Amino acid sequence: MEVDTVYALEVRLMLELWWKLEFLYQVRRIATMRNTKKLITWMIWLLAFILIVFLLTRCNAKDNKTVKIVYVSKVLDDNNAFWFSLIEGTEIAAKEYGVELTILAPDSESDYEKQNDMIANAIALKPDAILLSPADNEKTLPAAKKIKEAGIKLILIDSQMAEPIEDALIATDNIEAGKKVGQLVNHLIKENSKIAVVSHVQGTSTAIAREVGLRIALGEDEKRIVDVVFSDSEYDKAYQVTKELLQVHPDVDIIAGLNEYSAIGAARAVRDLKLTDSIKLIGFDSSVEEIQLLESGVFDGIVVQKAFNMGYIGLETAIKILRGEEVATNIDSGSNIVRKDDIYTEENQKLLFPFR
Structure with missing residues (x-):
């Protein structure tokens, strides 16, 4: 007790x-x-x-009634810095607010069917609120609607859905983050450059928005994109599709990865093919391996989300809604560009290593 x-x-x-x-x-x-x-x-x-x-x-x-909140994440993966930091943010906020927090998640970001089952399990727990990072903006929607039908507050974290049924959304502005990827790519473009994109899960709002932002930033150079492939947020698949991509398009000299799995898998493939001198890479997110690849020059730059903030603010927003307080219904948790020469600035150290 x-x-x-x-x-x-x-x-x-x-x-x-x-x-x-x-x-x-x-x-x-x-x-x-x-x-x-x-x-x-x-x-x-x-x-x-x-x-x-x-x-x-x-x-x-x-x-003195204990508030109960369930967070249904896209994946539970301690090796992925983004999801580790985001979940850590929800857990720390839960401790500070005295909330009983339950976390449910499938083994893969692309497994929307398993996530839908977990949403049903979350509803059965009869919590005061459910935090949700939808695996698919359309295929998750019917399950998410049942949350609202049950009279439970719904707060989306990281991703939005095809219909705005949530009470609040806390996420990176992914179009802006995609534009930042495009800014980094723009600095690398040469006269005959060819660009490839290694994205994550096809159909997710984050994948769609980041690609849109990238294309906006490229402007007329958008026509240089020769292919977009998807990793399903799996390191091994990202590695394999990058190798296959380079066999079909050997003249590609710039690759942009749109999440941690995609960026790292692509970088491993380029490194193993000994093409780091001829292919420039832009990454997304900030795992230890990704930072090492940036330090060693395999990545020319990365776009880093503020995952911890996203998780913390998500749970905090749920508490405020339950208290009847007014909240912003769409909160941008932010993202930053980090290059090799500014890794060690105080601001970027806090961003890259939030738990030090």
Whole structure:
């Protein structure tokens, strides 16, 4: 039992004992009274006292009710810095606010069917709110609608859905993040450059928005994109599709990875093919391996999301909604460009290593 709950119970028992003793005392006094007017007055005061004590004990019990929140993530992967940091943000916020937090997640970002099952499991737990990072902006929608039908608050983290049914969205502005990838690519373009994109899960709002942002930033150079392939957010698949891509398009000299799995898988393939001198890479997110690849020059730059902030603000927003407070319904958690020559600035050190 929580310490606060035990304390609340003790206070309630003391109050109940107090008013019972007071009741007996007042009854004894009333019994000795002969004046009818005084008798009625004392009875009114006594009833008012009993009512106040009753309301206080009820309010005290209500205020100490433990808030229950379930977070249904896209994946639970301690090796992925983005998801590790995001989940850490929700957990730390839960501790600070005294919330009971349950985390559910499939083994793969692309497994929307498993995630839909977990959404059903989350609803069955009857929480006060559900945080959700939808695996697919359309295929997750029917399951997410059931959250709202159950009268449960819905806060989206990282990704949005085809219909705005949520109470709030906390995510990177992925079009802006895609534009930042495009800015990095623009600095690398030569006269005959060919660009390839290694994205993550086809159909997700993040993949769509980042590619849109990239193309906007490239402007007329968008026509240099020769192919877009998808890794399904798996390192090995990203590695394989990059190798296959380079067999079909051997003249590609710039590759942009649009999430951590895609960027690292592509970089491993380029490194193993000994093409790091002829192919420039842009990464996304900030795992230890990705930072090492940036330091060694395999990546020319990376775009880093503020994953910890996303998770923390997501849970904090849920609490505010449950309290009836006004909140922003669309919160951009932000992203930054990091290059090799500015890894060690104070700002980027906090961004890349938030737990130091």
